[in-house]
Amino acid sequence: MYNTAEIIAVGTELLLGSIANTDGQMLSQVLNEAGVSVLYHTVVGDNPARLSQAVQTACRRVDLVVITGGLGPTYDDITCRVVSEALGLPLEYRAQAEADMRQYFDTMLHREMPLCNLQQAWLPQGAEIFRNRVGTAPGCVIETREATVALLPGVPHECRTMAREQLLPWLVKRTGQVIVSRQFRIFGLTEAQVQELLGPIMDHAVNPSLAPYAQTGQVLVRMTARGPSEDACRQLMEPLLPQVRQRLGDCLYSEDGASLAGTVVHLLAKAGLTLATAESCTGGLIAKELTDIPGASAVFRGGVVSYTNEVKAQVLQVPRQLLEEYGAVSAPVAKAMAQGARRITGAQLAISVTGVAGPDRDDRDNPVGTVFLGLAGPEGVRVRQLALGSGERNYIRILAALHALDMVRREITHTQGQKE
Amino acid sequence: MYNTAEIIAVGTELLLGSIANTDGQMLSQVLNEAGVSVLYHTVVGDNPARLSQAVQTACRRVDLVVITGGLGPTYDDITCRVVSEALGLPLEYRAQAEADMRQYFDTMLHREMPLCNLQQAWLPQGAEIFRNRVGTAPGCVIETREATVALLPGVPHECRTMAREQLLPWLVKRTGQVIVSRQFRIFGLTEAQVQELLGPIMDHAVNPSLAPYAQTGQVLVRMTARGPSEDACRQLMEPLLPQVRQRLGDCLYSEDGASLAGTVVHLLAKAGLTLATAESCTGGLIAKELTDIPGASAVFRGGVVSYTNEVKAQVLQVPRQLLEEYGAVSAPVAKAMAQGARRITGAQLAISVTGVAGPDRDDRDNPVGTVFLGLAGPEGVRVRQLALGSGERNYIRILAALHALDMVRREITHTQGQKE
Numbered sequence: 001m002y003n004t005a006e007i008i009a010v011g012t013e014l015l016l017g018s019i020a021n022t023d024g025q026m027l028s029q030v031l032n033e034a035g036v037s038v039l040y041h042t043v044v045g046d047n048p049a050r051l052s053q054a055v056q057t058a059c060r061r062v063d064l065v066v067i068t069g070g071l072g073p074t075y076d077d078i079t080c081r082v083v084s085e086a087l088g089l090p091l092e093y094r095a096q097a098e099a100d101m102r103q104y105f106d107t108m109l110h111r112e113m114p115l116c117n118l119q120q121a122w123l124p125q126g127a128e129i130f131r132n133r134v135g136t137a138p139g140c141v142i143e144t145r146e147a148t149v150a151l152l153p154g155v156p157h158e159c160r161t162m163a164r165e166q167l168l169p170w171l172v173k174r175t176g177q178v179i180v181s182r183q184f185r186i187f188g189l190t191e192a193q194v195q196e197l198l199g200p201i202m203d204h205a206v207n208p209s210l211a212p213y214a215q216t217g218q219v220l221v222r223m224t225a226r227g228p229s230e231d232a233c234r235q236l237m238e239p240l241l242p243q244v245r246q247r248l249g250d251c252l253y254s255e256d257g258a259s260l261a262g263t264v265v266h267l268l269a270k271a272g273l274t275l276a277t278a279e280s281c282t283g284g285l286i287a288k289e290l291t292d293i294p295g296a297s298a299v300f301r302g303g304v305v306s307y308t309n310e311v312k313a314q315v316l317q318v319p320r321q322l323l324e325e326y327g328a329v330s331a332p333v334a335k336a337m338a339q340g341a342r343r344i345t346g347a348q349l350a351i352s353v354t355g356v357a358g359p360d361r362d363d364r365d366n367p368v369g370t371v372f373l374g375l376a377g378p379e380g381v382r383v384r385q386l387a388l389g390s391g392e393r394n395y396i397r398i399l400a401a402l403h404a405l406d407m408v409r410r411e412i413t414h415t416q417g418q419k420e
Numbered sequence: 421m422y423n424t425a426e427i428i429a430v431g432t433e434l435l436l437g438s439i440a441n442t443d444g445q446m447l448s449q450v451l452n453e454a455g456v457s458v459l460y461h462t463v464v465g466d467n468p469a470r471l472s473q474a475v476q477t478a479c480r481r482v483d484l485v486v487i488t489g490g491l492g493p494t495y496d497d498i499t500c501r502v503v504s505e506a507l508g509l510p511l512e513y514r515a516q517a518e519a520d521m522r523q524y525f526d527t528m529l530h531r532e533m534p535l536c537n538l539q540q541a542w543l544p545q546g547a548e549i550f551r552n553r554v555g556t557a558p559g560c561v562i563e564t565r566e567a568t569v570a571l572l573p574g575v576p577h578e579c580r581t582m583a584r585e586q587l588l589p590w591l592v593k594r595t596g597q598v599i600v601s602r603q604f605r606i607f608g609l610t611e612a613q614v615q616e617l618l619g620p621i622m623d624h625a626v627n628p629s630l631a632p633y634a635q636t637g638q639v640l641v642r643m644t645a646r647g648p649s650e651d652a653c654r655q656l657m658e659p660l661l662p663q664v665r666q667r668l669g670d671c672l673y674s675e676d677g678a679s680l681a682g683t684v685v686h687l688l689a690k691a692g693l694t695l696a697t698a699e700s701c702t703g704g705l706i707a708k709e710l711t712d713i714p715g716a717s718a719v720f721r722g723g724v725v726s727y728t729n730e731v732k733a734q735v736l737q738v739p740r741q742l743l744e745e746y747g748a749v750s751a752p753v754a755k756a757m758a759q760g761a762r763r764i765t766g767a768q769l770a771i772s773v774t775g776v777a778g779p780d781r782d783d784r785d786n787p788v789g790t791v792f793l794g795l796a797g798p799e800g801v802r803v804r805q806l807a808l809g810s811g812e813r814n815y816i817r818i819l820a821a822l823h824a825l826d827m828v829r830r831e832i833t834h835t836q837g838q839k840e
Contacts (some may be wrong), residue, residue, distance in 0.1 A: 013633045015458040016601070017448030018642060020440045024463070028437030038435040039470065043444070043461035046631075050459060074615040076631070108809035114612050134811045155634050157815050213438045222438070277704075277725070283711025284697075284704030287725040291703025294779050294813055302731035304724055305697070305707040311722035311765050315735065345731050359714050393714060 002064040010070035012045040023068040030163045034171040035179045046076040055086040059147035069154025071137040073116040084124040097121040097138040130166040180233035181224040183257035197247045260405040261289035267412045268299035276347035277303030278337035280354040285401045301345040316340035327364040331383045338374030350376045426478040430490035432465040443488040443579045454591035466496040475506040479567035489574025491557035493536040504544040517541040517558040550586040600653035601644040603677035617667045680825045681709035687832045688719035697723030698761035698772035705821045721767040736760035747784040751803045758794030770796045778813045
């Protein structure tokens with residue numbers, strides 16, 4: 001049974017600030033889900049002495065040490081060797097690890113495995129291997145009388161896949177209690193507003209707990225229950241759900257952590273509708289978000305990224321006269337883009353975005369953050385104007401995409417609501 | 421003079437995995453720029469005992485401790501009090517801090533300052549205040565005989581603003597040397613291959629140092645030099661550059677940290693070319709990556725996300741007979757998509773992607789990871805087939821987009837090379 005954990009990330013690139021410690025964040029989520037409290041994150045460089053000391057300190061102060069990074073085939077990948085020494089264990093050659101790596105090179109990379117990768121087949125004696133199906137570095141977990149240490153690769157998608165598919169099940173087997181959490185997602189309220197709305201029920205909610213946090217343009221609320229079984233956890237959550245729903249109203253778009261794009265894909269499928277996109281300033285971001293969702297192909301017909309007036313006119317059939325009279329960033333063009341996308345793709349709904357993401361004003365002197373959304377459907381076309389402020393280009397693009405997806409969401413739920 | 425630093429981030433939300441430690445990343449960059457080596461990142465929760473111990477450990481092992489978070493007005497904002505105690509200093513009321521906060525509430529928030537914010541005007545005795553022009557929490561730096569500790573707010577944009585505008589100038593005044601680093605980016609080689617290629621020059625490279633690391637589908641190499649001035653650093657790097665270029669060959673696509681999309685936008689602009697996209701399985705990702713780059717509008721005309729055969733046929737003008745005979749995921753369709761995108765957008769080059777991102781095989785039983793790229797230009801159209809393995813849907817999409825961008829990059833550099 002593990003109550004407490006420390007996550008150690010190994011890599012000089014983290015200390016140089018080249019990348020953020022996203023492995024630490026993801027592993028925190030996984031450990032918390034398994035009911036293990038994370039007390040520390042530590043980052044050290046590819047330095048044997050400092051890593052060794054960090055491992056020993058961690059082993060003294062928590063039950064479970066999870067180390068990520070430094071498992072690669074190069075000379076500065078020191079984790080396995082250092083951890084072995086810190087735990088007083090020899091390294092041991094593991095045929096299974098070599099076989100997995102050879103197979104990965106064979107079937108995924110279609111080339112011979114370089115000799116240096118053999119280093120990765122040497123693991124601390126007695127380690128239980130975590131096989132890596134999306135990369136070469138095997139992970140493992142070592143249990144000694146003094147400490148339990150898990151090693152995972154640092155490459156984010158390898159780390160994530162191994163944490164979810166191997167570390168988490170391994171942990172759940174060993175801890176007696178489970179944690180069930182569900183994530184509510186909100187668009188259209190600030191974190192402070194959510195805090196105010198949920199405040200009265202948050203004070204009394206120790207188990208389950210309610211914790212709001214802000215994400216770019218959105219607010220997430222995590223409800224977490226702890227109990228002897230998943231059913232017990234769910235029963236603890238049940239009485240709180242109607243209150244959360246009532247207080248957040250129609251700004252609450254998902255209760256299972258689904259993204260706004262995921263929610264839209266789901267609602268479209270449920271309503272038997274199809275969607276198309278016509279994107280100018282978001283440049284494909286909405287289409288990308290929609291097609292991130294497995295199964296999007298059933299409801300998303302396609303889209304046009306019309307980054308120039310010529311593409312708006314030729315592909316989306318926006319009348320040139322509108323472009324000349326009102327400019328590309330205007331309500332009439334947003335409407336025509338949506339109608340054009342709907343017409344050429346044959347989708348029932350089409351959403352369009354045209355705006356100024358910056359860094360500069362457009363040629364008609366529209367300020368950065370000016371965005372028009374158009375939504376075309378069987379009953380006509382509507383337009384919304386947004387002023388998204390003068391923030392960073394990418395922030396404006398993300399916000400514009402969220403507003404567009406939310407406009408589609410509200411359209412579907414409203415229409416379906418009327419039918420029922 | 422500070423040689424080494426530790427960054428301590430305070431906040432339970434970091435340990436829950438609700439957010440990544442982006443403050444740690446940003447502060448690392450700032451400290452490294454000032455010539456201070458960051459040896460550790462530590463994250464602790466809002467827990468006085470653990471924070472106190474972390475501060476004391478840090479003061480023993482580095483010259484400069486930078487702490488972020490826990491400076492707010494609520495009961496769980498413990499940083500100032502804990503640091504004061506750890507350093508053996510009383511807290512001291514600072515009229516300047518209160519005046520700044522009142523002004524911020526007045527001019528920025530347009531409301532009365534709540535009483536609880538007064539807590540933030542109490543700082544460790546003798547601290548030099550870092551004024552906060554984008555929030556309420558003042559930062560500060562405390563120099564005692566034993567240690568130097570800087571405190572910054574945790575809210576990312578407040579932390580970033582204060583680090584750049586106050587901490588950095590303060591540091592540069594106190595340290596004699598600077599660090600200059602540049603990032604080489606590589607596509608088409610694994611981390612191990614890069615290591616093998618650069619190994620002979622890496623062993624001898626202490627200053628400047630060379631460190632490769634893997635990113636999804638790519639490899640980054642950071643060259644870092646340390647010296648009394650930026651010029652001195654650049655002179656140290658100079659002799660190594662031709663060797664790095666020669667060894668990495670045409671897999672090296674950027675020497676200034678520019679992304680592959682950024683490199684393509686730059687090359688297109690330099691060559692006076694325009695580009696269009698026709699995306700099936702990448703669903704807009706390539707267009708999104710290109711339009712992430714400010715100034716993309718000068719070279720990127722637009723694209724089509726053809727997620728259905730109807731859109732491929734109607735919008736991209738792919739002959740229906742090809743779709744029926746070979747299926748959507750095929751070389752002929754990839755070619756026709758690229759040609760269609762080129763034709764309808766009027767771009768000189770067009771890149772197409774059609775493939776199976778998963779989770780399932782397509783209707784013609786093509787395995788997950790099967791991807792065709794088409795590249796159409798004035799001289800005709802070429803096609804490439806990729807087998808990207810059976811990884812996660814998003815991983816395959818990212819890899820496919822990188823391969824597509826790289827195909828465009830190679831086309832431009834090859835064509836330009838021939839002209840010269």
